[in-house]
Amino acid sequence: MQNSKTTQILSYGVIGLLLILYVVPLLLVFNVSLKSFNEYLLNPIGIVQNIEWGNYTQAWSEGNFAGYFTNSLIYTVTATVLTIIVSLFAAFPVARGYVMWSGFIYMFFLLSQFLPNPMVAQYKLMLSFKESVSFFG
Numbered sequence: 001m002q003n004s005k006t007t008q009i010l011s012y013g014v015i016g017l018l019l020i021l022y023v024v025p026l027l028l029v030f031n032v033s034l035k036s037f038n039e040y041l042l043n044p045i046g047i048v049q050n051i052e053w054g055n056y057t058q059a060w061s062e063g064n065f066a067g068y069f070t071n072s073l074i075y076t077v078t079a080t081v082l083t084i085i086v087s088l089f090a091a092f093p094v095a096r097g098y099v100m101w102s103g104f105i106y107m108f109f110l111l112s113q114f115l116p117n118p119m120v121a122q123y124k125l126m127l128s129f130k131e132s133v134s135f136f137g
Helices: 005-033 037-042 054-062 065-096 102-112 118-132
Strands: none
Touching (some): 054 065
């Protein structure tokens, strides 16, 4: 089946709209990150006049980003290596159907790909908030 010209134009229009919705906020945040504090107060959404690259070094040192970056790197590498090891040993028998309920296991792994890794940590964080803040239900 061949796509019509109208369908192709609509597809590119939707893709362009989604691109704008995702890229423009990132550009605005990047623009603001290069402003000095006074320039930001005078014109928060205007284009930066004097680029302040020192904002990044200041945020890196005051925000302890080196520690956060190291923790993220350790977490990412560990999670990736463990996922690859489990996937390597589980993929062949599950794909071939050598394991009982291989269809269920396959669907479980497939559905788990749609659950972001931080979701579990955020859930535990919200549970701890529930104990300390009364308006969280």
